[in-house]
Amino acid sequence: MASLSSLIQSVVDNETGGFGPSPSHLPVQFADIPYAPFSKNDKLGRVVDWNQEGAGTSSGGPTGGAGASGPAAGGAGQQRGGNKYGREPKEAFGAASAGTFAYFHDEDEASFSVVAGGASAKKPGQGQGGGLAARQGNRQGQQGGRPGQNRPFQPGQRGAQGAQGQQGRPQQGQQGGRYQNNGRQQNGRWNNWGKDARVREPSVQVQSDWVPLEDIEFSRLAKLRLEVDVDEAQTLSNHGFLYEYDRTYDKVNTKNDKPLQVVDRVRYNPTTSDDPIMQEYAAKDKARVFVTDSILSMLMTAQRSVYPWDIVITRDGDKLFIDKRDGGPFACPSVPPADYPSVNENAADPPLENDKDTLNSPSALSLEATYINQNFAFQVVREDASARHELEHPNPFYQADMETEPLASCAFRYRKFDLSITEEEEVHLVVRTEVDAFTQPAQGSANAGSDEPSLITIKTLNEWDSRAQGSGGAPDWRTKLDSQRGAVVATEMKNNSSKLARWALQSVLAGAEQMKMGYVSRANPRDSSRHTILGTQWYKPREFLAQMNVNLANGWGIVRTIVDLCFKQPEGKFVLMRDPMNPVIKLYRVPMDAFEQGDDLLDESVLASAAASDNGI
Template sequence: MASFTLPPIHDNPDGGWGPSTSNLPENFKFKDIPYAPYSKSDKLGRFADWNDISGDNRQSAPGASNNARAGGRGRRDGVQAFGSGAPSAFAFQVEDESSFSLVDNKTSAPRRGGGFSRGRGGGRGGAAYGRGASRGAARGGFNSGRGGGAQRGGRRGWRDWDKNNRTRESSVAIDPSWQMLEEIEFHRLAKLRLEVDEPEDLESYGRLYPYNKAYDRITTKTERPLQPVDRIKYNTTTSDDPVIQQLAAKGTATVYATDVILSVLMCAPRSVYPWDIVIVREGDRLFFDKRDGGPFDTVTVNENASDPPQDTPAPNPNNPNEKPVEVTPSINTATSLSLEATYINQNFGFQSVIETSPPPAVDFEKPNPFYGPDETEPLASCGYRYRVFDLGITEEEDIKICVRTEVDAYLPGQGSPLQGQGLTTIRALNEFDPRAPGAGGAPDWRAKLDSQRGAVVATEMKNNSCKLAKWTVQSVLAGAEQMKIGYVSRANPRDNTRHVILSAASMRPTDFAAQLNVSLANGWGIVRTVTDLCMKMPEGKYVLVKDPNKPVIRLYAVPFSAFTAEDDEEEGPGFDGEDPDA
């Protein structure tokens, strides 16, 4: 009869769980693997998940929970999983994602009469799927990107097969000489969290006019035309700000940025379109900058829609036989809509304030720092508040960020604007054509805005989740008590030069952030993570790039001469405040 002997047991003389590191054998294969925290609620996942073949989910770490995957089903923003910040030695990484694919070996449905069959889950022009197949497509079997190519219920529309193949170009041309230092997926950013106390106000500049409350009473039956107003409003980058240069010389903070740049970084997991942030490290200071003519100077439209607006595809340079197709310029392309939305935002803010007293304008402590003595055009209503936020985790850490924030007007009778009371920001949503491609299923504002405003707001929160989140974060950073959002539509859907104001809404930024599920703590965690990453690098210039087609950001090391002498063609279209088609 075979005998049974117990294996050797390594006792821990320290009284803790597991073997002691002092008496491990020399050939112990797990000796150099560090300990990683683990929670019972974390699921190990699978080596290969055949239920979801989208490119966003191919690299889910085994230690990540299903809720934190890039698919976004059941995600809880702002909740940090136990041990999420610790490096895992057991994380599986896919080296070449392009070679990871799934071959569908199912037999296709037979056609009727030589044409496309019209199944229960299929569209008129697309291939038909049965009830079970449609359900599987909606759950990830044929999914592509956020929400997948299939719409809710598994129904597929006209030319949905072409939507999966559409690719976007990067916001900045990646030079082959650039060195990629780090790559971070969005599902990792969603786990970060950092609580930040109330900021310290340093200085305030500019002049504010009162908001015209008559715009709150506008309805679709009493619409007002949007008028172009000739005003100057500056959007200077961080390094060119003379006030930030003075504060940096005094050693006020470690990181310096503007609210526009910081809001993009804090809302990065919601972004779909590409963007880039130039980061310069000088000594122990970091400057977050934007490029002239980059994506920060314009406003996106329906970025988060299931089928966002597209630009006219350029001819393939690798195919010399392809003939260029002459396409009539459309007013509903992504670039045209972006310029139109920027024009609407600026002019709605200029028009909705009262420049003739009473009530009087309010001057901050110092005049506008960007308005030179040779300027003759009138300034727009704008106030700059320079505020410092403490990003330190412990009392010993001295990591602060100085942010230039902006407010657009003040509310009369709400207190002293000089004390931060009654400040407001002004933004505008725009409707172009509910029947055009890229409208995202938006209802007709003239028919639904007064009677079913909730449906209109819900659709905008879905199609413009990233844009609304950035506006809300900017308002919170500036300490604004209210945020005014106007609803501006085209006077004629086929004409993008004339617009009318249909309504205006008021909301508290903190309450609206809760409705949008925007976590400020998660945003500050992203900022602190990027700050720590850059502070480990030597002095130099870096660029943080959002991948145009994947939920990933990458950090590159670039030479100091980068982005200083770019051609106009490389910088892309800018915006000067005029009508895009005037």
């Protein structure tokens, strides 16, 4: 009691003239207790708000005092961060004048944790059984791989949308970076609804004595441009003969279809080094680079390819010969070669090589597409003397005394392209191109009124089974081709972007005015030996390239870059190959005797299946 009376007396007799006890009159037990002003109107509120957000309870305040921590400090923290309902807290009486006592803890209380012995209660929306929040999180997380899109998994990638969608995914069930979402992603691999990631074998095995020289990513290939415009090609010579296209096939449709016939004709496609005309032009120094149109078109559209491929480049002095590899067409049974058109190569879910469905495997579909292309081109021309156009030189590969079958309609045009950037370093290419038939000049065309026929190329698109795996969402041609041809063509452009771009480029390189496209389907989806012609369509090659967003300057830039890389190396042999799993092309130096034992590279089973399927190919 005496202590209380002395404290009151010290308040009354304060020498400083202010309100509060004088430090000189304070008892020892009250010396370190801070004093803050108060108001009689203040009401005692909640000491702890358990529903307060974490941002507001992270630090203590003056109400908690010097020893306040944990939940007891939540009231002061609520003054800083506000409460969960968004209302601003009332300012305490005298807080403006008591800044000395407005002390906040500096240590990070996130290091403290509560250890609970019992199972924690789940909030609504957590776990597998979830509620609305869980369902919304699942829907957001599925944006990176919606089942209707069938996006293939890229190893090491998750996709921007899928990673962003993980923010709304429930966190229950994650163990060591693994989670399950209806079987979509497990152990870091995109499962594509239970399907394994595609593992493709290279078209040729890299040997230990191969020297890597350059790796070029597809992103770099897409940016290449030739600094100068490639002028119109100079035609050096024309060889062979052509038949006229039969116009009656323009009237074919799904209601007036025609069966595809098997026509036995001989057609040649030798590689560059085996061409005697190429050897003659090389001896006369007509150019520095020699290549065929099929190989050149593959280089110009390399970034569109999905299946692996390889070509052989030989430098002999200042000459460069670009060839297809001996034994290359059957080096890998699951990969269509350069001369064999692929089927749905660019589809989101391309055909899968397996033992259960050998009818629709990539290799079987490639052989079927080759069979259809050749027989369709042989069938739609008029083979009579009045419809035959002889060129100035005969076919350089046909030997009448040794061949038992007649020669097919085909013209080889050797054309020269100038890729020179400066006059000091000239780079010319001689390209062997092919055309399939001719038509009489139409009214209003460039050749109207002249005796020169209009050259055309003939290609086909084939339908095999619109409901099978790998069809790429193609519609049924028998019901949609006549009424919705635009949708059919758009789907084919998406699923066969690489093949169609190459065909259009070959037509441009050959100087063909038009490209005839045939639509051929199986008579029965489970029988690959009988086919039906459902329709035809005309295309102008340059307009077709514009529709597919193919840039000729980019293609010539790719060719010039590869040529320059080879000319920087000493004489020898090189291999340019597309990596089977990554979007990159690789250049290797190989021994000069590489691939001479081509028979060792052939697959006996593939050769046997090819021979069994060789119906006029």
